Amino acid sequence: MDAKLQFLLAITWQHEKGDGLTRLYDLAKSVKEKVAECSEIFESERDQEIAELQILDALQETRRLPEAERLDYFLGGWAVLPTNTNLARLHQETAAPHLIARTLVTEAKRDFEARADHRAIAARLRRCISELGKQEQFPFHVPALAACIMGLARRPGRVTEEEITIEVAHYEKEAEQIAADKQRIKRNELVAELIPDAERICLQIDQSYAWSDLAINARKMTSLSIIGIYTQLNYYGLVCDARFSPKAVKTPIIPADVFHQEMTIWFLRASALMYSGDDRETRILRRSIVDSEREDVRVYGKQVLDSLVLIVPVNDEAHDIEKQLSLLLLKLDSKWRKCNVDLVESAKFLENLPATLRDLVVSHGMRRKVIRTKKTLLFCLAGLIAENVYRYRHTHKKFLEAKGICTRADVDEYVAELLREHGFQYNAETLRRKRSQWRREFLERVPEVFGLGNA
Numbered sequence: 001m002d003a004k005l006q007f008l009l010a011i012t013w014q015h016e017k018g019d020g021l022t023r024l025y026d027l028a029k030s031v032k033e034k035v036a037e038c039s040e041i042f043e044s045e046r047d048q049e050i051a052e053l054q055i056l057d058a059l060q061e062t063r064r065l066p067e068a069e070r071l072d073y074f075l076g077g078w079a080v081l082p083t084n085t086n087l088a089r090l091h092q093e094t095a096a097p098h099l100i101a102r103t104l105v106t107e108a109k110r111d112f113e114a115r116a117d118h119r120a121i122a123a124r125l126r127r128c129i130s131e132l133g134k135q136e137q138f139p140f141h142v143p144a145l146a147a148c149i150m151g152l153a154r155r156p157g158r159v160t161e162e163e164i165t166i167e168v169a170h171y172e173k174e175a176e177q178i179a180a181d182k183q184r185i186k187r188n189e190l191v192a193e194l195i196p197d198a199e200r201i202c203l204q205i206d207q208s209y210a211w212s213d214l215a216i217n218a219r220k221m222t223s224l225s226i227i228g229i230y231t232q233l234n235y236y237g238l239v240c241d242a243r244f245s246p247k248a249v250k251t252p253i254i255p256a257d258v259f260h261q262e263m264t265i266w267f268l269r270a271s272a273l274m275y276s277g278d279d280r281e282t283r284i285l286r287r288s289i290v291d292s293e294r295e296d297v298r299v300y301g302k303q304v305l306d307s308l309v310l311i312v313p314v315n316d317e318a319h320d321i322e323k324q325l326s327l328l329l330l331k332l333d334s335k336w337r338k339c340n341v342d343l344v345e346s347a348k349f350l351e352n353l354p355a356t357l358r359d360l361v362v363s364h365g366m367r368r369k370v371i372r373t374k375k376t377l378l379f380c381l382a383g384l385i386a387e388n389v390y391r392y393r394h395t396h397k398k399f400l401e402a403k404g405i406c407t408r409a410d411v412d413e414y415v416a417e418l419l420r421e422h423g424f425q426y427n428a429e430t431l432r433r434k435r436s437q438w439r440r441e442f443l444e445r446v447p448e449v450f451g452l453g454n455a
Contacts, residue, residue, distance in 0.1 A: 001233075001377055002368040003275040004226050006449065008384055009370065010205045010277055011218050013446040015391070020203040021218060027197050028215035031055050034190050041186045050339060051187055053212040054293070058191045059198040060211040061294055072130070072142075074192035077296055079133020079140040081188060082179045087139060091172045096138050098168045101149050104128060105164065108153035118150075125149055141175040143296040144303060151301050174303065208277030208450040210334075217275075223384040224418075230381065231422040232259060241374045241424065249423035270347035273333055273365050280451025285324055288312070289331050308332065326364035329357060369449045370442065378424060383438035386415045386431050408432075 014021055035042055035051045042048045062070050075081055091097065104125055111121045125146040133140040148171040152159050179185065206214065231251060234244040236259055254262075278286065290297055290309040297304040310328050313319050336349040350358060371377045390411045393400055400406070405414050409432065416428035431438075447453065 001226075001230060001239075002371040003272040003366070004221065004229070005370050005377070005380055005384070006277055007209070007217070007221065007275040008223055008226065009380075009442055009446055010209065010450065011214075012384060012387060012391075013443055014203060014205045016443075017204065018202060020201050021214065023197075023201045024203065024211060024215050025219065027059070027194065027201065028052070028056060028211075030194060030197060031059075031190070034193070038186055038190075041182050047183070051183065053216070055187055055190050055194070056211040056215055058187065058294070059194060060206060062191065062195055063198055063201070070195065073294075074188055074195070076184060076188040077141055077143050077178070078188075079130050079142055080137055081185055082139035083185060083189060085139055085179070087172075087176045087179045090139070091176070094138075096136065097140065097145060097172060097175075098164065100129065100132060100140070101145065101152070101168050101171075102161075102164055104149050105152045105159055108149055109159065112153055121153075122146055122150055139175075139179070141171075141178055143298065144174050144178070145171055147298055147301040147303075178303070178305075204447075204452045205277070205450065207283065207452055208279070213274070221275075223381060223388055227381055227385065227419070227422050230377075231424075232263070234423065236260070236263075238263065239374065241378060243378060243425045244423050245425070246423060248420065248425075250421040251423075264347065266347035266351040269350055269362065269366065270333065270337070273330060273350075273361070274337065276365065276367075276369075277450050279369070279449065282327065283451070285320070285327055286331070288324060289328055291331075308335070322360060323364045325357075326360040329353065329361050330365050333361070370445075376441075378419075378426065379430075379434070379438065380442050382415055382419060382426055382431060383435070383442060385418065386411050386435075387438075387443070389415065408435075 011021065031052050032048075035048050035055070039048070042051050058073075062073050065073055108121055108125060111124075112118075126142050129140050129142045129145050132138075133142070148167050152164060152167055155163070203214075228251065230239070230241075231244075231249060232254055233239040234241050235246050235249060235253055236256065288311040290311065292304050292307045292309065297307065297309050308328060308331055310324065312321065312324070333349050350361065353361070371380065386408075389396075389400075389405075390408055393405070393411070400414075403414065405411060409428075412428040412431040415431060416426050419426040
């Protein structure tokens, strides 16, 4: 419940600051439509759902990059995208990779012999390959070809034509395998196409939440839906709120067998992890987790795909390795969830972890940030419902006017009655009297809770 209220408070606070979330919803709609138009590539409904999530998160990532780095991000490592290109046939028909390798190996070898910094050599190679590829409109896979040339240049003595031919053939095979992932190529194309729309989105809470989570969940998870969940939890005894009476509930109750089948401890934990936003400390530690979906990750010169890489500093005695490992597991859970889409399915990732690793995730990933006691939980939730009903009163004007709800005081009475229907005794006077306290203790604390502005 703490995690869900974190999410709702963040959403409510962000809506006060401008139309960023509304623009994000519009962007998510455009992404959905464009992915649906590519059904020959994203064939199943699940493929399309996963692509939508990945494109939204990639767009968010590009917004954080300097302008000069964005084009390379769109291209996903390619000098130009190999769209509608038979790369294997192109490699047979032209010697472009061999020619560029032969030229650049000589230059790189001179740099090695001059003891230049290896990272500087690699950066210079990638820049040359990228520029030549764009100039000639040839789809070099820049990181793979640069790694091939680096490997050749490191060899002692003169590099023979035969050695270059063999290694370039290996590079071409690797590039062809990467190009065979049509879905990744199309995702990159769509990201490049949609970046102007993404540029118009201004958010603060996306320091703590992914665009995919905000776009998919911010509309379907409302304060009204959360009071329904809290009612079910109290009704079946997972929570015991002193203000709750099961006999007073007038709203539909999920059948017991369905409730216990769905509300498992693993589902609740997965849900909590999903809705807990990153705070400043967590964001800093997450920088040590590299996603090969977004970065070029290489081991022994070979690109690593669909993996996470954890960077552990060896000279920092104060480094919190436990929390770093827990964040890696949380990231894996997020990847699992977005590959499976279904939150119930994602709970299986946690359930299948060894007990010691589960304990790491629970202790570091499920810290309460908002709620102190059940009493403050109901106070926070009641305030959220009242705030959102009043804010969006024009959207539901006919419904509210039919119930005689026009003023803030009317909304308070409506919320108190709504809570009673869900089995909770709550006084409208409490909402009126403590409205400023609610804003101060909950809504206005959002920047403090998440460390916004200190990314």
